[in-house]
Amino acid sequence: MKGIFVAYNQAYFMEVANILERHNSRGFTRWNEINGRGSETGEPHYGDHTWPVMNDAILSFVADEESDGIMEALHKLDSITPELGLRAFCWQIEKSI
């Protein structure tokens, strides 16, 4: 099992949820309207007057064989509209109940 954390411009929510769905991963946990800032070029998303955009974040735990597909799909989505901003991180899960 693998954990995937996706931080993205809130406008992406439907697309991200769809990608997970298509890769047979129903479950996720989401945080709405949160702040963040990219490490290199990414604009800050602070939801204030200066940086009005907000992020969402999704944490999903998916089957090992689906993780690559999901990461690839997310990368594709990001490369179509790089200005919106989307980052995903994947790691191994040792145990779950």
Place this chain on the structure above:
Amino acid sequence: MSLYRSSVNNPVTVTLVFVTIAIMGVFGLMKLPINLLPSMEANTIMVFTSYSGANAADIETNVSKVLENTLNSVSNLKHITSNSKENISIITLEFEYGIDIDEATNDVRDKLEMVKSYLPEGTGNPFIFKFSMEDMPILMLSATAEESTNALDKILDDKLTTPLARVNGVGTVSVSGAPKREIQIFVEPNKLEAYGLTVEAISGAIAAENRNLPAGNIDVGSDTYSVRIQKEFESAGEMSDIVVGMFNGKAVYLKDVATINDGQQERLQSAFTNGRQGAMIIIQKQTDANAVEVIKGVKKELAKLEKGLPSDVKINTIMDTSDNIINTINSLEETIFITFMLVALVVFVFLGRWRATFIIVLSIPIALVGSLVYLWATGNTLNIISMSALSIAIGMVVDDAIVVLENITSHIDRGAKPMEAAVHATQEVSISVIASTLTMLAVFLPLTMVSGLAGVLFQQLGWIVSIIMIISTSAALTLVPMMCGRMMKLHKSDSKFHKFLFTPIDKGLNALSNGYGRLINWAVTHRKSTVFIAIIIFFVTLVLTLPRLKTEFVPNMDQGRLSITINLPVGTGEAVTKELAEELYKKYTDSIPEIVVFNYRYGVADEENAFASMQNNGTHILSMNINLGSKMTRVRSTQEIAEWVRRDLKNNTIISKYSVTEGQGGMGGASSVKLEIYGYDFSEADRVAAELQRQMIESPMFSQVLLSRDEYTPEYHVDFDREKLMLNGIDLTTAATFVRNRINGSIMTYFREDGDEYNVRVRYAPEYRKSKEDIENIVLYGSQGQVVRVKEVAKVVEALTPPTIERKDRERMVSVTGIVAKGYALSDGVAETEKYIAQTDVPSEFMVKIAGDYENQKDAFADLFMLLALIIILVYVVMASQFESLVDPFVIMFSVPFAFTGVLIGLVTSNMALGIMAMIGVLILMGIVVKNGIVLIDYTILCRARGMKVNEAVVTASKQRLRPILMTTLTTVLGMVPLAIGTGEGAEMWTSLGVTVAWGLSVSTLITLVLIPTLYAIVLSRRERKEQRKATKLTGNDAIIANL
């Protein structure tokens, strides 16, 4: 869920909410009556008090003064004026505009009740009459006839005026100039004397013979019959055979001593329309009725009634106030439509997208129509003020929608899906959209609180624009994102045509913004020079334009109507007046081809005719009404024609006084300067007035100068000698009645026909009442039946009656009123007369004051300047709270002085005067000129917060925001252009408003686009230096934290 998300997710609800607003608005629009100006409640109360037998001076001391002293304490009173003339005192109380007149009336009534016991004995009960502009006639018709001329009065009465008076909203219908039937018995005095008869005896004999009398009932068998004597005359001819007396045992018949004339009343007003004699029908409306609706009703009824009139009776319209109102409103409708199209075009050119343009433009009709619900619910009308408000608002309602749409578009361009972009983008700009609406409300809501005349006029404007702003902001925050989410596409594919059309526009705009960027770059690196240049521009225009700025009260509207009153020397006979009337008619119809209807009347008005008898009338007075038709159909303006007529009348030596009035009463007539001369002494006042009048007449600035005090009226006084009368056994009343019955006639009975009554008047035949000798030869009979001639017991002397004594604010007053000539403004006239007053030797106990339009203007301007200060403070407060800073909005406020620069340049170059409409434009400007500054500063703050350096932030923000600023400014300025260059009917009223806003905003935008970024750069740099200084001073923990 946020408002924006719920509106994007609930398109049906959002759509229906706005459709409902639109439907209610359209419903309101259909029901809304139209009028020229917002309805002004009566602000004048008149109190009439009669005191028979007293002359003007007696009335002044014993009645007018007493009443004035008490009524002066009524609250909200602005001026109290009185006219004291023989037998009557008329007090006029003028209140502040916008007060509750009913309450004032009750107040006046209470005071009158209190003061009644202090009035001299024999004074009649004072009665109260409310008067407002609404009581002016709204429709004048003429009726001409061929064969039916003699019966015209009865025909009109039966078939026209009575049914017309029943039309909803019609107040009174009066007829003047229709010959009134009367049975005249003209006796010959020498025959009367020979038979020993008197006028009274004859009149009595006729009355005694002309009777119907019920004589009671009798029972005949089982039936009851009533007995009746029916001997009223069936024709006038019957009268000739009645016996009026006996002489030498023989009966004297009426035909022996008199001629019977079944004819028309003598001394009636004669009215001519387009050269043909006929009657004039004057229709006044009920005070609270709507003129256009009433006239519509009257015309509908008239169309039906005309069919029932004899075929030779023709009805024509002399004056129809609704024509002008309808044309004015139509021309405003046209203006609104053109404005709408222009704004849509600007939006399309800038956005280059059909759908986006549609979304933005859609909010215009919704907001406009929605605001009409207010008008309808509060019982207001569509008028110049409310329609101009709509026109003004068009350019501004799109601003919010543009800001929202622009942000949504940039989100979509970044790749967000339209639905999501709509929600988030709207949320981002919502605060600044609401803030800019609040600045507009800071301007327009205070307008609803103004008092006085300006308040009556501009409350509607304040409400309408406020409501429109609120609706348009709501639409921008709900409807616009909803529609954008649904209609905008993620990836737009541009057609070839689109590329062909918009590539050059886009290139042009980019070049413009690059050039502008370079300019700002120069400005922020040469800050001192930029500020210096701006200051120079401000003061140079001020010095150049301010001395040339003219002011006025209300612009003169070309209403296509002239009313002319010509006074010949008092005592001029009707024949002379008639001759002059015919001469002038011929001359004017020849030399003024613009004339559509020319109506004139002269002579003494019938007492029963309410309107005519209220106006000046007499055998020496000639009144004319000229209809010049719509201004669109002629070359010369009403003012030019009026001045031509004035010049003509000035050169006519037999005329003693004339007045030519433009317009139809109420607002929008020619500007006039009214000088009021206060002081007790009659002859001194006359001298000062005459001197001022002479100087004003000589000046080219006045086309007509009128003195309020009339001339002395010549009269014959029959001065009876009581002793001589007594010796003959005659009392004064008998003697006086004798004289009256012989000249004016004795009416003791009526001739009845078809349910109508006609006077039977017995008097001397006309040829026996023509001279002073005729009066002297009137025969009185003594107690023993001896013949006594008037000259034996009385002296007939020629005398002069002093004119009316006028008082204002409890002092005697004479006024000189000058109409300002074409090409000069009210302020020119005022300046000129001030010079004359200084040159004139005014005794120390006298005071000369300029009143009238000037006073109204001063009052209104005082109100509006107060408001201007209030608005500036409010706008500052709104901005300060938005930026949470005191300095930033202060920088933005620098666009305000340049708005004044623009207004001054605009008014002076287009040769317009600053009146109340232009003042309203100035007030509106306060709200819109700061908008650009807000956008610039807001974005500069953003750029700074995103880490840019001062100059870079300023330049980037200016370049970035140029497009939206140009777009919103252009929509507002182009929205004003149709108002400013309007030529339609009534356009004089709103052109100054359009010019003010268009020029003020353009100049202010051009200058502030450079000045504000520069000033802000100065402020930012100082702030930065301060912070740096602070940072270097950091010690201890602060320093450690700063270096972490």
